[in-house]
Amino acid sequence: MKLKELMQAIPVYTGEASAAIEVNQIAQDSRKVQPGTLFICIDGEIVDGHQFADRAVQLGAVAIIAEKQLDVSVPVLYVRDSKRAMAMLADYFYGSPTQALKLVGVTGTNGKTTVSHLVEQIVRENGEQTGLIGTMYRKIGDEILETKNTTPDSLTLQETFRDMLLSGVSTAVMEVSSHALVQGRVYGSDYDVAVFMNLSQDHLDYHHTMEEYAYAKSLLFAQLGNSYNLSNPKIAVLNADDKESVRMQTATAAHIITFGIKEPADFSASNIQITSHGSTFDLKTPVGDFSLKIKMIGNFSVYNVLAAIATSFALRIPVINAIATVESIPGVKGRFELVNAGQEFPVIVDYSHTPDSLLNVLQTIDEFAEKRVFVVVGCGGDRDKGKRPQMAKIAVDYATNPIFTSDNPRSEDPHAIIEDMIQGVPGSDSYVVHENRRDAIRYAVNMAEAGDVILIAGKGHEDYQVIGDEVIDFDDRVEARIAIEKKLGLA
Secondary structure, rough: HHHHHHHHHHHOOOOOOOOOOEEOOOOOOOHHOOOOOOOOOOOOOOEHHHHHHHHHHHHEEEEEEEOOOOOOOOOOOOOOHHHHHHHHHHHOOOHHHHHHOOEEEEEEEHHHHHHHHHHHHHHHHHOEEEEEEEEOOOOOOEEEEOOOOOOOOOHHHHHHHHHHHHHHHHHHHEOOOOOHHHHOOOOOOOOOEEEEEOOOOOOOOOOHHHHHHHHHHEEEEEOOOOOOOOOOOEEEEEEEOOOOHHHHHOOOOOOEEEEEEEEEOOOOEEEEEEOOEEEEEEEEOOEEEEEEEOOOOOHHHHHHHHHHHHHHOOOOOOOOHHHHHHHHOOOOOOOOOOOOOOOOOOOOOOOOOHHHHHHHHHHHHHHHOOOEEEEEEOOOOOOOOOHHHHHHHHHHHHEEEEEEEEOEOOEEEEEEEHHHHHHOOOOOOOEEOOOOOHHHHHHHHHHHHOOOOEEEOOOOOOOOOEEEEEEEOHHHHHOOOOOOHHOOOOO
């Protein structure tokens, strides 16, 4: 694409966009620059892309988008906001792919990954080719691609959407983080359905207050647009039981579909029964009532299923089809995942890394635990410190045997993180501390007996641990299995 044509996507800029310059690629990372690249300088939280402009030119950049003055040998086009400009350029360069896709965005503190996977599976089993973007990976059809953030930057996102279209994908489902919404990573993404799960404390190191955090989430619903189209309606799917749904509803002009358990909703569950093997409930919908038996456990799983079925309904998939899919799915990796190596007690690995998600999981376990409940729990470094004492208190209040340990300490001292947790349980003597996470898991397994339950919380599907600048292999599920096999004399 000619540079002059590409720059039509930007209404205001300074500099000369030559019609003679051919742009073959757009990049914001100088390491990805090849001959024919338009390099965009992003002044980020860690590095400033303007510092790499010379390097980009050396590698073959034919032009540069910048906010700050540069002295380089190729044309520089100056914009007020290079992140916003990148989203506009990416959308145009890749052919506005989301205008041709059905796009679902799922946001909220807890449940995004599970709901995204459930909706993707429902759509797939309804005969469509699907795409998925989220915490665990990007997925185009059956192809799995690596991801660094829950929601990629706008350039990676639009390129992924373009690749989805080329692979025959008709519907894409993605997790949308609050960081991504504030930072404009999803600018240019034309959502058809936006889903709000819930809001509880998380990321206050970034958003500072719950008010700011809630506002960030509402941006997704504002981005559903302000027009109505009978053949392609924009729909917001909201949790009627979360008070912040009122904010999301106010932020959007879209049609509203609700789900819930406590408050009246379009999709509601009643007569919920939880066991150690699954959950049953009665489902009320706009098209009739049904009885469901799912393999996932807990009220939070019921909420996730309600959201997935309501979202599928918004996508015009028959409710009975959605029910058949959710009843067949055992769950999502790292979300209340059972590790079974022949032991007499259940071992559960869960991604619960916020106070609310930890509380939900422990309350669910309490419904079927026969004897003691062990919980291995830590808190991540360089993240919201305010939730550390809260999570410790929840662990002490709802488990008989809390074990405080490391999560991903990153640049912080693991001992200092645990000390922050202990501030939430003054005077308690019910917990033990094993700073090494492997030791904590082995301690829990060695102590547990028939009738007990072990919850290993915080990391879920993650197969690594970040300690300082080092990323080491570490998977709670693998560590639990090894500990169990050693206890049983199988290893």
